[in-house]
Amino acid sequence: MNSSMDIIRGIGEGSIRAIAKALSEVENGSSGSTDILDYLFSRQQGFTLGITGPPGAGKSTLVDRMITRYRSIDNSVGVIAVDPSSPFTGGALLGDRIRMQSHATDSKVFIRSMGSRGHLGGLSGATRDASLVLSAAGYNPVIIETVGVGQAEVEVAELADITLLVLVPGLGDDVQSMKAGIMEIGDIIVLNKSDRSGIEQLENYVKASLDLMPPGLKRPEVIRVSATNGGGLEDLWCAMDRLAATHSEKDKLLRSAVKTMNQILRENGVLFSEKLLELEYNGREAVEKLILAGQLTPYAVGRKLLERAERMFEHNGSK
Amino acid sequence: MNSSMDIIRGIGEGSIRAIAKALSEVENGSSGSTDILDYLFSRQQGFTLGITGPPGAGKSTLVDRMITRYRSIDNSVGVIAVDPSSPFTGGALLGDRIRMQSHATDSKVFIRSMGSRGHLGGLSGATRDASLVLSAAGYNPVIIETVGVGQAEVEVAELADITLLVLVPGLGDDVQSMKAGIMEIGDIIVLNKSDRSGIEQLENYVKASLDLMPPGLKRPEVIRVSATNGGGLEDLWCAMDRLAATHSEKDKLLRSAVKTMNQILRENGVLFSEKLLELEYNGREAVEKLILAGQLTPYAVGRKLLERAERMFEHNGSK
Numbered sequence: 001m002n003s004s005m006d007i008i009r010g011i012g013e014g015s016i017r018a019i020a021k022a023l024s025e026v027e028n029g030s031s032g033s034t035d036i037l038d039y040l041f042s043r044q045q046g047f048t049l050g051i052t053g054p055p056g057a058g059k060s061t062l063v064d065r066m067i068t069r070y071r072s073i074d075n076s077v078g079v080i081a082v083d084p085s086s087p088f089t090g091g092a093l094l095g096d097r098i099r100m101q102s103h104a105t106d107s108k109v110f111i112r113s114m115g116s117r118g119h120l121g122g123l124s125g126a127t128r129d130a131s132l133v134l135s136a137a138g139y140n141p142v143i144i145e146t147v148g149v150g151q152a153e154v155e156v157a158e159l160a161d162i163t164l165l166v167l168v169p170g171l172g173d174d175v176q177s178m179k180a181g182i183m184e185i186g187d188i189i190v191l192n193k194s195d196r197s198g199i200e201q202l203e204n205y206v207k208a209s210l211d212l213m214p215p216g217l218k219r220p221e222v223i224r225v226s227a228t229n230g231g232g233l234e235d236l237w238c239a240m241d242r243l244a245a246t247h248s249e250k251d252k253l254l255r256s257a258v259k260t261m262n263q264i265l266r267e268n269g270v271l272f273s274e275k276l277l278e279l280e281y282n283g284r285e286a287v288e289k290l291i292l293a294g295q296l297t298p299y300a301v302g303r304k305l306l307e308r309a310e311r312m313f314e315h316n317g318s319k
Numbered sequence: 320m321n322s323s324m325d326i327i328r329g330i331g332e333g334s335i336r337a338i339a340k341a342l343s344e345v346e347n348g349s350s351g352s353t354d355i356l357d358y359l360f361s362r363q364q365g366f367t368l369g370i371t372g373p374p375g376a377g378k379s380t381l382v383d384r385m386i387t388r389y390r391s392i393d394n395s396v397g398v399i400a401v402d403p404s405s406p407f408t409g410g411a412l413l414g415d416r417i418r419m420q421s422h423a424t425d426s427k428v429f430i431r432s433m434g435s436r437g438h439l440g441g442l443s444g445a446t447r448d449a450s451l452v453l454s455a456a457g458y459n460p461v462i463i464e465t466v467g468v469g470q471a472e473v474e475v476a477e478l479a480d481i482t483l484l485v486l487v488p489g490l491g492d493d494v495q496s497m498k499a500g501i502m503e504i505g506d507i508i509v510l511n512k513s514d515r516s517g518i519e520q521l522e523n524y525v526k527a528s529l530d531l532m533p534p535g536l537k538r539p540e541v542i543r544v545s546a547t548n549g550g551g552l553e554d555l556w557c558a559m560d561r562l563a564a565t566h567s568e569k570d571k572l573l574r575s576a577v578k579t580m581n582q583i584l585r586e587n588g589v590l591f592s593e594k595l596l597e598l599e600y601n602g603r604e605a606v607e608k609l610i611l612a613g614q615l616t617p618y619a620v621g622r623k624l625l626e627r628a629e630r631m632f633e634h635n636g637s638k
Contacts (some may be wrong), residue, residue, distance in 0.1 A: 014573070038616050042613065144599050258617075260617040261610060261620055263617075268588070268628070272591040272595075276591075277584065288580075292576065301583065303353050305584070307588055309591055309594070316598065
């Protein structure tokens with residue numbers, strides 16, 4: 001199982017080993033991964049589900065419930081657990097894994113904690129490519145669970161066909177003031193722990209915030225659940241099915257294609273910059289020396305490289 | 320006040336208008352901003368202080384206390400409030416501004432909510448450049464407060480000379496499992512709301528997590544405070560002063576210079592990619608059409624552009 005073709009063939013045959021191998025290639029940003037992804041791109045099926053929300057909102061418990069639900073209608077389920085807050089551990093979420101343990105022995109449930117190791121696109125690039133692999137391998141849905149509510153999580157969640165924002169009562173003022181912006185990224189806003197006091201105020205607050213949304217944007221649905229005791233979950237499944245039905249396979253593919261291209265352009269850009277640095281200054285070490293000696297500022301380096309690139313593009317523009 | 324030279328001169332004279340103008344240029348990523356930043360780079364003084372932590376941790380109240388403290392020793396204080404979670408509002412934090420209102424009429428306190436508008440480097444690039452402007456204008460410290468705990472916030476906080484991670488009791492399991500990674504980015508871990516029950520367990524948990532840190536990394540100090548009633552704040556100020564004293568001006572400048580260069584390389588890379596797309600496919604519109612028609616995948620585009628770039632670099636390598 002070493003060549004890209006072997007891996008692609010293995011994924012087509014549903015080999016867990018091939019899938020795991022593809023995910024490693026993707027995570028490490030190895031050169032073969034582009035071939036694999038290029039081939040699998042048009043073989044994606046089903047939908048991806050992004051779950052975001054502040055820490056403590058009960059996302060893992062909700063994901064656990066979702067797995068049970070989709071398994072009950074005989075779908076295979078992929079879960080990618082993303083932890084952008086952890087620059088050191090590469091995102092292994094011990095706690096979450098324990099919570100999803102009830103599915104650990106089910107071969108139709110594939111759970112993977114994501115890191116970004118060598119991936120040029122960092123965690124969101126690695127997650128994007130990993131969800132492509134799982135989707136092409138027949139997992140439906142692929143659930144992408146993020147921890148936290150920063151820009152990185154928003155980016156990850158935006159990759160998904162359907163996005164759930166999970167909130168709970170009692171997370172304090174900061175959360176309230178954050179939501180004004182972040183809640184606009186959810187297709188469904190899930191108010192979890194509906195048995196807690198404060199759920200009424202939270203729902204009022206959320207609805208008032210949604211009233212402030214700029215016209216033209218689609219208003220998310222707001223659904224109360226209790227992931228722990230099961231209340232409201234049927235309503236949530238219905239809402240998700242309804243949303244999933246509105247996207248055709250082709251729509252989803254195309255919508256994500258342009259987004260994916262933009263990300264890849266960004267990732268490649270890093271390589272181009274390094275190359276230019278090599279040309280203009282004989283590489284990183286030399287330029288760092290000049291900067292540390294106070295003879296050059298980082299801003300001057302940036303300007304110089306842009307000028308160099310412009311000259312190159314002028315020369316090459318004709319061909 | 321239109322040319323870069325006017326702005327640079329104005330900042331030297333302490334003109335609030337010039338500072339505000341420079342911050343706008345930086346936020347919009349205008350071409351003049353590079354000149355301003357290049358010039359101001361070696362004029363930075365004092366230190367920058369990054370404050371991060373989950374929503375609800377009381378960061379704004381703590382910042383408010385810090386402003387009072389530094390004003391009492393007659394320093395000017397700059398505050399940059401960063402909200403990466405808000406892709407739509409551009410990061411205006413109404414709640415936080417209200418909390419810091421007691422300083423609104425103090426001309427030696429400059430508070431700015433950051434957006435990233437046209438800045439190629441997004442929010443962390445804009446924040447980096449804004450803190451440079453405030454630092455060169457004599458604000459000391461420049462406090463960078465982020466909302467949330469994702470990768471974006473980590474990036475922002477890493478720019479600072481000293482980083483505080485603020486935690487509070489009772490934010491739930493997810494927070495606990497997150498901390499293992501994120502707490503390694505703080506020079507000081509502040510346990511806020513020390514009058515709450517659960518502070519004991521939190522401190523034990525934090526200390527146990529720190530024991531798991533890889534050897535060689537510097538262990539952060541752990542300090543209990545109550546930002547609301549003032550308890551423990553003197554200890555915190557001492558710890559901060561001690562840390563500030565260990566960094567020489569030159570050290571800080573150089574340490575941040577290489578980091579800044581890497582970010583600028585990334586930002587420029589985006590421009591290079593766009594240019595290549597123009598060359599290879601006659602621009603974005605044409606390539607999007609091919610992708611939407613299913614004749615090309617985003618991964619194939621990426622590979623093609625890399626090949627094109629390689630050919631260009633080969634031709635230009637000699638010159």
